[in-house]
Structures are given as structure tokens and as C-alpha cells.
Amino acid sequence: MMNYLLRAVNLSKVYHNGNVQTIALRQVHFALQEGEFVAITGPSGCGKSTLLHLLALMDKPTGGEIYFMHQPTSGLSDKQRAQIRRYHFGFVFQNFNLIEELTVAENIALPLIYQRLPEPERKHKVWQVMERLDVLHKANFYPMQLSGGYQQRVAIARAIVARPQILFADEPTGNLDSQRGLEVMELLSELNQQGMSIVMVTHSQQCVKFAHRAVHLFDGQIVSSVISHLR
Amino acid sequence: MQTLQEWFKFALGSLLRNRLYALLNIVGLSVGIAAFTVLFLLFIHETQYDNFHPHLRYLYRITEEIKQSGIGEHAASVPFPLGPTLAAEYPHLIKRVTRLFNFQSPSLAVSYGQKKFNEQRFFFADSSFLQLFGFQLIEGEASKALSRPGSVIITPSTAKRYFGNSKAMGKRLIFRDKFTLEVTGIVAEPPRRSHIDFDFIASFSTLEQMPVKAAFENWIWNPCWTYVLLDPEASPEMVQNCFPDFVQKHFPGNLAPQVKLHLQPVRQIHLYSDLDYEISANGDVRYVYIFGGMAVFILLISVINFTNLSTAMASARVRSVVIIKAMGISRGELFYFHLLEAALMSSFAILVGFVMVEIVSPFLTDLSGNPLQGSVLSEKNMLAGILLAGICAGIISGIYPAYYLASFEIGNFYQGHLQQLHLGKRFRNLLLIVQFSISMLFFIAMLVSGKQLDFLQNAKLGFDKEQVVVVPVAGSRIVQVYPEFKEKLQRHEAIASVTAMEEVLGKSYQTHEFYSQEKGNQFYPSIVVGHDFIRTFNIEILVGRDFISRSGKPSSSENDFGVVEDMFNYFDEDEHNAVIINQAMVEYMGWGNPLNAIGKTLSRKTGNEKVVGVVKNFHFSSLHKQVAPFVIDLAGDNIHRTYIKYVAVKIKPDQIAAGLKAIHQVWNALNPSQPPDIFFLKEKLDKLYIKEERFKQLSTWLTAIAVLLACIGLFGISSFVIQQRRREIGIRKAIGAYDYQLVGQIVFEFLATIAISIFITAPIGYLLMSNWLNMFPYRISLTADIFLIAGGIIILVSALAVVHNAFQVTRFTPMETLAQGW
Structure with a gap:
């Protein structure tokens, strides 16, 4: 038996809007090994982001099962799902999704606050991650005062500050220029090399190159899973 | 015009989609307008007294003040x-x-x-x-x-x-x-x-x-x-200047120095006059100001409420508005359309409000408990005024939501920065603080007035008011046959005791002239009574004794408390020679120890009275007045008919029905040509506090309305804020926040704002209510529990208003929450 950290079996998702049904995912099988870096690719509307959200337990599937550390998640309560997100997952959104009313440092500290980490330890960790991502000098800035590149760094800092086992990234370079995008991908690659498993949704072939494996989605189904030779 | 038509189609559709908010908004403003109108009616009613007299400017009442050293009366x-x-x-x-x-x-x-x-x-x-x-x-x-x-x-x-x-x-x-x-x-x-x-x-x-x-x-x-x-x-001054000479010329020499005449404008009698022997119960200008203030506050709450709910509703149509804007409607037009919409909604709310007022108007009474004049519709000027005020209120309260909606820019919407455009967090909180401060103020007023009324109605008066039935007898045959009336009543086993009196004890009193060596001739608050007065009302004798009848014994052998037999046997006939006074009289006379008062001269023209007893101070008039020196004078045969206006009958406990039947029987036997007119003393005395009762009733209603309106507003604004914060909530959920943490955070943030209003209002409420209580010489003290109860209940009710909306965040997954956010 393979040592899968995260596994999806027969995963499907259907959206209902009045009488209209939209099938976003059909019987998708997906697996992530510990330390693996997987890129999910495919055309717009193929269900990449939906799959990522389901895998990150941010949404509930219509059918199928997701196993995290071999435990099925469908029967978990909202609180238990939140607990997994809190202690094991990190998430980087395409549009950064920073809280406008909080400063950079406060945004980054959020996951640690929910983990109820004591303040001195929390401050230390936030300081460490800010230094690592080169945003220390922006600690007291508000998101609106930052460029897109810095906002994405802060979003990544927030996602990794609690050292999650899996980092989910939804188009992490989608809103950045190529130079900033490259920097972000190098950062993700470095995190992966340090042991963090990563699932990333991307359009960009440049980004795919940083992953161990590229899963290609089309019309809600996985049509290929290719191990990268470029890496 | 075409654009306007399209806008109203759009607005109507939007209202129908947000039925709950639209309904809350209209009902909220209607209730506010109705409450404001009722208060305004009351205000108009109280301030328009006696204005139908043709020569009102020149119409005056003459009043007479007979006082020496502050003791005496000021009569209407x-x-x-x-x-x-x-x-x-x-x-x-x-x-x-x-x-x-x-x-x-x-x-x-x-x-x-x-x-x-x-x-x-x-x-x-x-x-x-x-x-x-x-x-x-x-x-x-x-x-x-x-x-x-x-x-x-x-x-x-x-x-x-x-x-x-x-x-x-x-x-x-x-x-x-x-x-x-x-x-x-x-x-x-x-x-x-x-x-x-x-x-x-x-x-x-x-x-x-x-x-x-x-x-x-x-x-x-x-x-x-x-x-x-x-x-x-x-001029009134010219008349007033003639009074001293006039008094000197006509009033008896011993009385003239104590008498002052006054001219009182008739138009001021109802609100400003509180004299002895008023022709009818008057209002009180202080309550008119209080109700005027409350009317303004209620309207303010309604306007804030309307603003809050309109803003909440506006937030639900931001996307549509941005699209309409993209299609070419200018910011100015949007602003204007919204104001028009607010004015129309408020006009509708006014109509509903008037219907509410018309429904309740038959039940409305003024401060004295009299019905209010007619309907709102009969007050044409007022009607126009309220319509104007209501529409203005609608427009004023529509300005912020109109500005809010008109301010959205297309670019910002698509950049996902809409949340930054709501400039109003502080403004919103300010509105909430104002609204809940007013609610808290009303709540405090309700609790304090309730407690004070309770205190007034249940205070120990120093005499028994329970079980006592009063029978007015003035001018009736009963006055002439009083001894027989009393004797027949006392034979009945349900009757404990019977006495006669000049005024209703505890409600009113007379002033009579007495001579003392210390003060000469002076008018004192006093009452002429029959035998068994002290016993019937169970007034405590400190020293001396009760009146004794000619036989030399107390008139009733059944209960002889307070009577010191033969201790002062030199008073041969109490009817002509004895008075009983209260402690305050002893102090006023400077007699020191009450024992020193016994035997002192306090004589009327009709007798040679001396003090036979000193009773503990009791409240011979309402608790609006301080206890003053008081004389209880026993009526002699010669003054019976003039002075005895009431018979007080004390009925034994649990025998009320039998006692009342006995009174009717004896009355009908002795005076068949006239029906008896009987009332319970306690009920009569409770009516002394009708203004306080009305204040309590009104403040209770207004508190309920204010808190309801504030909570409707809070419900709307919390829904609006949660809608605005969905993205943030979604992010927090994605990061791993538990639902209960998010609900707790949202509720706490609102309650913190409301707690601020409570802390701001508590001292203001304390000052205002202290001021109100200062009207009463006998009053409750303002204790912390009043403020804790008011604050606690407001917090609780507010939490209920917010919790429903806050729980909405638990219904969605993080992604659903994020997707529905802006």
C-alpha cells in the first residue's frame, strides 16, 4: 500500500442553480504522496480549482471520498474539517485574499492565533517567516499599501507560517508579472524541498515545470497524470 | 422620465426580492411615526389647554396665598x-x-x-x-x-x-x-x-x-x-399692585398680614399651576418637556433605523447598481432616484403609522387620565406637520444609503475592492450607539419611574389606607344624622370603626386658623374630624392620648390603644377643648420634647383648645409634599354640619363585601332619596400619582418600541455587515477558524458597540433621573441594579438580534462563503 498523504476516490461535484445542473467534477481519482509537488492543469472551467478546494476540505463533494492520512473525511463535522485545515493545511489564493483591515504581520499571524499559540512564540514564528519571505520591512503595512508581488508573498507567508503538511496553491502566479511569478515558484520549490507537500493549480507551463507531477483535467475528468522530467 | 420608470421597476423588484428587510423597514418607520404622533398629540393636547376662550390674553384667575414662615396654603x-x-x-x-x-x-x-x-x-x-x-x-x-x-x-x-x-x-x-x-x-x-x-x-x-x-x-x-x-x-402688574391695599382694606386684621393675592393667567393654569384646591387635576409642564423629548428621540431612532435598513438593502443590490451605472446612469441620477425611493417608502410608512394611531387613539389619555381630543385627522396643522416631518425624515435617512450606492464605481467592483468603499463603519457604529443610548435611556426611565411609582403607592403613610371605605356625605341628610349613621354601622359585625372627616385623609386637607402663645394667630394645615379618627386610621400616638368622648371614655371600648386613661383629665370636653398635633408641629412651635406640647394652647375662635396628644408624623397629603405641621381638631356639635364632608368606615379584614352591603343598607335606611357614593381610600390615594402612572405607562411602551426599533435596525445592520465581511469570514474559515469562534467574534463586536452606548448613557440616565426624582420629597435612591438590569436586558435582546445573522456564516463552506462575498 502506497503512503498517500491525501487521496480522492470517485470524487464528483455538481453545482445546482435552480433547475440548472453544472457538473464540475466526474469520478476523479487523485493521490498525493508525502513530499510530492503536484500541479493541476487544464483549460478554464475544467474543474481545477474545484478539485483543489475539495482536496483542501474547503468545500464538500457531491460524491466520492477524500482520505487524509488514510482517514475518510466525508463523515467529519465542520469543526473537524476546520481542525485539519488549521493544523495540517495551508492555502494560497489566486487573488491573495488578505484581510484588508489587518496589517501584514496580523494577516500572517492568523493561523497561529487559531492554533492558540502563545503570543511570544507566535511573534517569533511570524517574524521568522516574514524574514524568510523578505516582507519584514512591510510588517505594519496594510495589504492595500502593497504591490501584487508583496501581497502574494504575504499570502504564502500566512499559508506556511504554521508549517502545514500540505500547501494548496490556486494559481499562485496568476496575478503576478513573470519575474515575480518566478520568484514565487522558486519559493514553493524550496518549501517542497524542505518536505512540504504541495498541490498547485496553474495555467502556466512554466510553473508546471517546478512540479514532480502534472495532472491534466478536462471537462471535470483527469485525462493524464505526467511525471515531470524537467525537474 | 423613462429612466425614472425603469428605475422604479428595478427598485420594486429589489424590494420584493428583499421582502423581509422592506417589511421591517416600513414597519419600523411606521411604528416610529405612530409613537412620535401619539407623543406629539399628547404634547399638543397638553399645550393647547384653554386656548378656546375669546379673551385669553386678558383672562386671569385670582389665587390666595395665606402663609407665615412657609406654613399655610396657596389656594386656587x-x-x-x-x-x-x-x-x-x-x-x-x-x-x-x-x-x-x-x-x-x-x-x-x-x-x-x-x-x-x-x-x-x-x-x-x-x-x-x-x-x-x-x-x-x-x-x-x-x-x-x-x-x-x-x-x-x-x-x-x-x-x-x-x-x-x-x-x-x-x-x-x-x-x-x-x-x-x-x-x-x-x-x-x-x-x-x-x-x-x-x-x-x-x-x-x-x-x-x-x-x-x-x-x-x-x-x-x-x-x-x-x-x-x-x-x-x-396690565396684570397694575392689578397686582392694587392687591396689597385691597387686602389691607378688606381682610380681617389678624389675617391680612398673612394674605397675598396673585393673578394667574388662565392659559398657564393647566401646565404651571399646582395649588391647593385646584378646580380639576392639572398637567405638568415638566412632563410635557419629557414627552416632547421622547417624541424627538423616537423619531431619531426611527430615522436611524430606516438608514440602517436601507443601507442593508442597498448592499444587496450593489451588483445591479454597478451594472446600471455601466449602462450610463450618472452618479447624480442614482443618488436622486434613491432619495425619491426613500421618500416614497417613508410616505407609505407614514400612512401605515397614521392608521396605527387611529386604531389606538380611542385608548389614549392625557396626563390626568382624560381622553385625548379626537383623532389625528382632526388636527389638520399637525397632520401636515407630521407628513412633512415624516417625508423629511425619510429623505434624511435616505441620504446615506443613496450616497453609499451611488458611490460604487465599476472599476472597483471588478477589482474586488468594493469593501473599501464603505466609508461608514464609524458612522454606522455612531448610529448604533445613538440608537441604543436612547433605548437605554428609555429603559432606565421605565425602571426608575416604575420603582418610584411603586414606592409612592406602597410607601408607609403613617396611617392605614387598606380596608378603609370613604363615603362622601357633604350636603346630604347623613350629616344631620351622623351619630345615628355611625351607631348603626358600628353595630354591624363587619365594621371595625367609623369616623368623620373634613377632607379625604392622605389626599387633601384644609388650613384653619389657630392661636398659640408662640406664633400668635396663624393658619395651619389641619383637618376637622369626628371621634375614632385616630383609631380608624391607626395613627400612632407618641405622647398624650386620643380624643375622649363626653362620657370620659374612648368612644369605642373594643380597642383603646394609644389612650392614656385619666392622665389629662382636666380636659372636660374634647369637642371644644382638645386638638392633637403631629411631631412637625411640635418642632415648628419649638416645644422640643413632644411631652412638652401636652397642655399647650392651640385655640380656635370656637373653643379653647389645648394639645392632648402628639402623633407620629404621617402623610396627610400626597408624597409630592413634605410633611408639615398639622393639627387634628375634633368637631364639636356646632361645627359638625359645616366641616364633616366624609365618613370613613374601616371594614374588618375579609369582610369587605359584607361591610359594603352594611354601608349601603344603613345609608338607604337613613337617606333613601340619594344614592351613596362610595370609594376605597387606597384607590383614591393611588390616583394621586396618575401623572407618575402615565409616565411609567408611556415610558414602558416607548421603551418597548425603542428597543424593538433599535433591534430591527441592529438586525438589518448586522446582516449588512456580515454580508460585507463574507470574504473576510471565508478567509478565516479557510484558515481554520471554527464557526463558533466566528459567530462569537461577530456578536462580540456588535455587543461591544452596544456596551459603549450603555456606558455612555448610564451616567446621563443617572443625572436625568436624579433630576426627575428631585421633584419628589420622598423618593427611591438610584441603585446600580437599575442600570445593570437595563444594560443587561439591552445586551441580551441585542445579542438575539445579531445571533441569527451571525449564524448565517455557519451555513456555508469556506469556498461558498468566499464565492458569495465580494
């Missing part, structure tokens, strides 16, 4: 001869004078055939009555109706009561079983806003046939409410 009435004498001596200053007189009796017996009533609104008046006041004669001649002795004018409802549908003019009524009164006019019902309220006005000259004629030249007894119409050339 003056002696019989005062009015005519004044008019005769100063014809250049006084054009007309009218006196009103009712024997100072709570009711007067009138009959027509088998119909017999005790009439409480019966007055004798000079023939100038109809010329002086604005009361309208429907039938008869105003100049002659009251000119002859034995004439009476009555109101249509009274005519119907006595004569049914047959013509009343020329019919003959019988007054007090003896005197014939011919109906010489039908006078329109007095307007409700009149301090003179009557069913009968009989000609003053009728009194010349009665024994009271003897008082026509008496300058001491002051039973006549006397009104004067000043010459337009004369």
Missing part, C-alpha cells in the same frame, strides 16, 4: 366677596368677574323624578360666566341664562341622561332634595382641553336661598374660583 380659590368687590373698586382695570363654587364638595345631589345622581361636575357661577369664557350656548340666551335665581344650564349629554330625548329647556331639576333649578340653556360640551370641566352651571344667585349665603361677606373661607377679565388697557 378665594373668599366669596373678593371678586365682586375687586371689580367694583377697580372698574378701570377689571372688565368682568366670574366666580365658580361647588361647596368644596366632591359631589352634589341632583334629581329629576326618580332619576337621582351624585354630580361631580356641578358648579354655581355668576351670570357673566358665558361672557367671560368661550363656552358656547346651543339653546337659550347667553345674556339671560344665568341671571335669575334657580336657573341652570346643562350639557347635551347631561340633558340626555336626565330627560332622554325630550326637550330639556324649561324642565326643573331638584338640587339637594330642596331647591328647584330650571333649565334655561343647553351649553355645548366643554372642550376636552379645558381646566374647567362641567355638566351643570347653576346661577350664583341661587345660593342666596341657601344657608351658605351667610358666607357671602366672609373674607376668611375661600371656596370660590374667581376669574377676572382685565381691561385691555390694564
Whole structure:
């Protein structure tokens, strides 16, 4: 038996809007090994982001099962799902999704606050991650005062500050220029090399190159899973 | 125009989609407008008293102050001869004078055939009555109706009561079983806003046939409410300046130095007058200000509410508005359309509000418990005013949401920065603070007024008011046969004791002149009573003894508490020689120890009274007044008929029904021609606090309305804020926040704002209510529990309003929450 950290079996998702049904995912099988870096690719509307959200337990599937550390998640309560997100997952959104009313440092500290980490330890960790991502000098800035590149760094800092086992990234370079995008991908690659498993949704072939494996989605189904030779 | 039409289609669709908010918004404003209108009606009612009299500017009442060292009375009435004498001596200053007189009796017996009533609104008046006041004669001649002795004018409802549908003019009524009164006019019902309220006005000259004629030249007894119409050339000051000489000339020498006459404008009587022997219960200008303030506050809450809910509703249509804007509608047009929409909604709310007022208006009463005048629709100026105020309120409250919606820019929307455009977090919180501060203030007012009323109604008065039934007997045959009435009653086993008195103890009192070595002649608050007064009311004797009847023993052997037998046996006849005083009198006289007062002279002209007992201070009038020196004088045979107006009967516990039956039986046996008019002392005394009762009732209703409105507003604003913060909530959920943490955070943030308003209002409420309580010499103290209860309940109710919306965040997954956010 393979040592899968995260596994999806027969995963499907259907959206209902009045009488209209939209099938976003059909019987998708997906697996992530510990330390693996997987890129999910495919055309717009193929269900990449939906799959990522389901895998990150941010949404509930219509059918199928997701196993995290071999435990099925469908029967978990909202609180238990939140607990997994809190202690094991990190998430980087395409549009950064920073809280406008909080400063950079406060945004980054959020996951640690929910983990109820004591303040001195929390401050230390936030300081460490800010230094690592080169945003220390922006600690007291508000998101609106930052460029897109810095906002994405802060979003990544927030996602990794609690050292999650899996980092989910939804188009992490989608809103950045190529130079900033490259920097972000190098950062993700470095995190992966340090042991963090990563699932990333991307359009960009440049980004795919940083992953161990590229899963290609089309019309809600996985049509290929290719191990990268470029890496 | 086309654009406007399209806009209203769009707006209507939006309202229908947000039915709950639209309904809350309209209902909220309607309730607010209705409450404001009721308060405004009350305000108008109280401030428009007596304004129907044609010469109001020149119309005054003469009042008489008889005081020495602050002790005595300030009466709304003056002696019989005062009015005519004044008019005769100063014809250049006084054009007309009218006196009103009712024997100072709570009711007067009138009959027509088998119909017999005790009439409480019966007055004798000079023939100038109809010329002086604005009361309208429907039938008869105003100049002659009251000119002859034995004439009476009555109101249509009274005519119907006595004569049914047959013509009343020329019919003959019988007054007090003896005197014939011919109906010489039908006078329109007095307007409700009149301090003179009557069913009968009989000609003053009728009194010349009665024994009271003897008082026509008496300058001491002051039973006549006397009104004067000043010459337009004369100023009140000119009249006032004549008073000292006039008093000196006419009042008895020993009384004159203590007497001051005053002119009181009739237009000010209802709101500003609180004298002894008022002709009817008056209002109080302080309450008018309070209700005016409350009206403004309620309107303010409604406007804030409307603003909050409109903003919440506006937030639901941001996307559509941005699209409409993209299609070419300018910011100015959007702003204008929104204002128009708000004005239309508020107009609709006003209509609903008026319907509410019309429904409740039959149940509305003024401060004195009298019904309010007619309907809102009868007050045309007020109607126009409220319509204008309501539409303005709608427009003012529509400005912020209109600005809010018009300010959205297309670019910002697509960049996902809409949340930054809501400039109003502080503004919103400010509105919430104002709203809840007002609610808290009302809540405090409700609790304090309730506690104070409870205190007033249940305070220990120093005498028993329970189980005591009062029977007015003035002018009836019972006065003449009182000893027999009492004796027959006392034989009944349900009756504990019987006494007679000049006024209703605890409600009112008289002032009588007594001579003492220390103070000379002076008028003191006092009451003339029959035997067993102390015993019936269970007043505590500190030193000395109760009155003793001629046999030398207490009149009842059943209970002889407080009586020290033979201790002061030198008083041979208490009827002529004894008075009982209270502690305050001992202090006023400077006698030191109450024991020193025993045997001191305190004599009236009719006797050689000495003090036989000192009782503990008791509240001989309402708790609005401090306890003052007081004399209890035992009526002798010679003064029985003049002074005894009430019989007080104490019924044994659990035998009320039997006791009442006994009173009726004995009364009917001794005075079959007149029905008895009985009331319980406690009920009468509770009515002394009708203004406080009305204040409590109103503040209770207003608190309920204010809290309801504030919570509707809070419900709307919390829904709006949660909608605005969905993205943030989604992010927090994605990061791993538990639902209960998010709900807790949202609720806490709102409650923190409300807690601020509570902390701001508590000291303001303390100051305002301390001020209100200062009106009362006897009052509750403002304790922390009042503020804790008010604050606690407001927090609790607010939490309920927010929790429902806050729980919405738990219904969605993080992604659903994020997707629905902006």
C-alpha cells in the first residue's frame, strides 16, 4: 500500500442553480504522496480549482471520498474539517485574499492565533517567516499599501507560517508579472524541498515545470497524470 | 422620465426580492411615526389647554396665598366677596368677574323624578360666566341664562341622561332634595382641553336661598374660583399692585398680614399651576418637556433605523447598481432616484403609522387620565406637520444609503475592492450607539419611574389606607344624622370603626386658623374630624392620648390603644377643648420634647383648645409634599354640619363585601332619596400619582418600541455587515477558524458597540433621573441594579438580534462563503 498523504476516490461535484445542473467534477481519482509537488492543469472551467478546494476540505463533494492520512473525511463535522485545515493545511489564493483591515504581520499571524499559540512564540514564528519571505520591512503595512508581488508573498507567508503538511496553491502566479511569478515558484520549490507537500493549480507551463507531477483535467475528468522530467 | 420608470421597476423588484428587510423597514418607520404622533398629540393636547376662550390674553384667575414662615396654603380659590368687590373698586382695570363654587364638595345631589345622581361636575357661577369664557350656548340666551335665581344650564349629554330625548329647556331639576333649578340653556360640551370641566352651571344667585349665603361677606373661607377679565388697557402688574391695599382694606386684621393675592393667567393654569384646591387635576409642564423629548428621540431612532435598513438593502443590490451605472446612469441620477425611493417608502410608512394611531387613539389619555381630543385627522396643522416631518425624515435617512450606492464605481467592483468603499463603519457604529443610548435611556426611565411609582403607592403613610371605605356625605341628610349613621354601622359585625372627616385623609386637607402663645394667630394645615379618627386610621400616638368622648371614655371600648386613661383629665370636653398635633408641629412651635406640647394652647375662635396628644408624623397629603405641621381638631356639635364632608368606615379584614352591603343598607335606611357614593381610600390615594402612572405607562411602551426599533435596525445592520465581511469570514474559515469562534467574534463586536452606548448613557440616565426624582420629597435612591438590569436586558435582546445573522456564516463552506462575498 502506497503512503498517500491525501487521496480522492470517485470524487464528483455538481453545482445546482435552480433547475440548472453544472457538473464540475466526474469520478476523479487523485493521490498525493508525502513530499510530492503536484500541479493541476487544464483549460478554464475544467474543474481545477474545484478539485483543489475539495482536496483542501474547503468545500464538500457531491460524491466520492477524500482520505487524509488514510482517514475518510466525508463523515467529519465542520469543526473537524476546520481542525485539519488549521493544523495540517495551508492555502494560497489566486487573488491573495488578505484581510484588508489587518496589517501584514496580523494577516500572517492568523493561523497561529487559531492554533492558540502563545503570543511570544507566535511573534517569533511570524517574524521568522516574514524574514524568510523578505516582507519584514512591510510588517505594519496594510495589504492595500502593497504591490501584487508583496501581497502574494504575504499570502504564502500566512499559508506556511504554521508549517502545514500540505500547501494548496490556486494559481499562485496568476496575478503576478513573470519575474515575480518566478520568484514565487522558486519559493514553493524550496518549501517542497524542505518536505512540504504541495498541490498547485496553474495555467502556466512554466510553473508546471517546478512540479514532480502534472495532472491534466478536462471537462471535470483527469485525462493524464505526467511525471515531470524537467525537474 | 423613462429612466425614472425603469428605475422604479428595478427598485420594486429589489424590494420584493428583499421582502423581509422592506417589511421591517416600513414597519419600523411606521411604528416610529405612530409613537412620535401619539407623543406629539399628547404634547399638543397638553399645550393647547384653554386656548378656546375669546379673551385669553386678558383672562386671569385670582389665587390666595395665606402663609407665615412657609406654613399655610396657596389656594386656587378665594373668599366669596373678593371678586365682586375687586371689580367694583377697580372698574378701570377689571372688565368682568366670574366666580365658580361647588361647596368644596366632591359631589352634589341632583334629581329629576326618580332619576337621582351624585354630580361631580356641578358648579354655581355668576351670570357673566358665558361672557367671560368661550363656552358656547346651543339653546337659550347667553345674556339671560344665568341671571335669575334657580336657573341652570346643562350639557347635551347631561340633558340626555336626565330627560332622554325630550326637550330639556324649561324642565326643573331638584338640587339637594330642596331647591328647584330650571333649565334655561343647553351649553355645548366643554372642550376636552379645558381646566374647567362641567355638566351643570347653576346661577350664583341661587345660593342666596341657601344657608351658605351667610358666607357671602366672609373674607376668611375661600371656596370660590374667581376669574377676572382685565381691561385691555390694564396690565396684570397694575392689578397686582392694587392687591396689597385691597387686602389691607378688606381682610380681617389678624389675617391680612398673612394674605397675598396673585393673578394667574388662565392659559398657564393647566401646565404651571399646582395649588391647593385646584378646580380639576392639572398637567405638568415638566412632563410635557419629557414627552416632547421622547417624541424627538423616537423619531431619531426611527430615522436611524430606516438608514440602517436601507443601507442593508442597498448592499444587496450593489451588483445591479454597478451594472446600471455601466449602462450610463450618472452618479447624480442614482443618488436622486434613491432619495425619491426613500421618500416614497417613508410616505407609505407614514400612512401605515397614521392608521396605527387611529386604531389606538380611542385608548389614549392625557396626563390626568382624560381622553385625548379626537383623532389625528382632526388636527389638520399637525397632520401636515407630521407628513412633512415624516417625508423629511425619510429623505434624511435616505441620504446615506443613496450616497453609499451611488458611490460604487465599476472599476472597483471588478477589482474586488468594493469593501473599501464603505466609508461608514464609524458612522454606522455612531448610529448604533445613538440608537441604543436612547433605548437605554428609555429603559432606565421605565425602571426608575416604575420603582418610584411603586414606592409612592406602597410607601408607609403613617396611617392605614387598606380596608378603609370613604363615603362622601357633604350636603346630604347623613350629616344631620351622623351619630345615628355611625351607631348603626358600628353595630354591624363587619365594621371595625367609623369616623368623620373634613377632607379625604392622605389626599387633601384644609388650613384653619389657630392661636398659640408662640406664633400668635396663624393658619395651619389641619383637618376637622369626628371621634375614632385616630383609631380608624391607626395613627400612632407618641405622647398624650386620643380624643375622649363626653362620657370620659374612648368612644369605642373594643380597642383603646394609644389612650392614656385619666392622665389629662382636666380636659372636660374634647369637642371644644382638645386638638392633637403631629411631631412637625411640635418642632415648628419649638416645644422640643413632644411631652412638652401636652397642655399647650392651640385655640380656635370656637373653643379653647389645648394639645392632648402628639402623633407620629404621617402623610396627610400626597408624597409630592413634605410633611408639615398639622393639627387634628375634633368637631364639636356646632361645627359638625359645616366641616364633616366624609365618613370613613374601616371594614374588618375579609369582610369587605359584607361591610359594603352594611354601608349601603344603613345609608338607604337613613337617606333613601340619594344614592351613596362610595370609594376605597387606597384607590383614591393611588390616583394621586396618575401623572407618575402615565409616565411609567408611556415610558414602558416607548421603551418597548425603542428597543424593538433599535433591534430591527441592529438586525438589518448586522446582516449588512456580515454580508460585507463574507470574504473576510471565508478567509478565516479557510484558515481554520471554527464557526463558533466566528459567530462569537461577530456578536462580540456588535455587543461591544452596544456596551459603549450603555456606558455612555448610564451616567446621563443617572443625572436625568436624579433630576426627575428631585421633584419628589420622598423618593427611591438610584441603585446600580437599575442600570445593570437595563444594560443587561439591552445586551441580551441585542445579542438575539445579531445571533441569527451571525449564524448565517455557519451555513456555508469556506469556498461558498468566499464565492458569495465580494
